[in-house]
Amino acid sequence: MASRRKSRFERPRDPAQVVRSLRACREAMTKVHIETIPFGPTYRLASGVMEAVDAFADHLSGAKGYFHGAGGSASEAARHYNWMAREKGDLPWPR
Numbered sequence: 001m002a003s004r005r006k007s008r009f010e011r012p013r014d015p016a017q018v019v020r021s022l023r024a025c026r027e028a029m030t031k032v033h034i035e036t037i038p039f040g041p042t043y044r045l046a047s048g049v050m051e052a053v054d055a056f057a058d059h060l061s062g063a064k065g066y067f068h069g070a071g072g073s074a075s076e077a078a079r080h081y082n083w084m085a086r087e088k089g090d091l092p093w094p095r
Contacts, residue, residue, distance in 0.1 A: 015060045016087045026053045026067055 012018050032046040057066040 011060060019057055019060055019066070020087055022053045022057050023067065026050055029053070 029046040029050045033043060036042045036046070054065075054067060058064050060066075
């Protein structure tokens with residue numbers, strides 16, 4: 001019997017699901033920052049996880065600062081429109 005070869009891709013098939021999971025992880029690390037001694041070992045490790053999460057989201061979305069959104073002068077809705085639209089499937093993901 002011939003074995004079937006599974007195709008692998010450069011990006012996940014559902015980047016929105018991955019980014020939603022990254023968002024949950026980043027929010028958990030933000031909570032660690034709030035609850036731990038600033039710049040202690042746990043705080044620094046959480047910072048490293050946040051940096052990795054940010055880099056991965058930037059890679060998947062093609063947008064630097066994916067979780068940071070627009071500047072402070074933008075409305076809350078404008079700051080979060082792009083990521084919400086991408087994660088819901090309203091905007092296409094870069095290929």
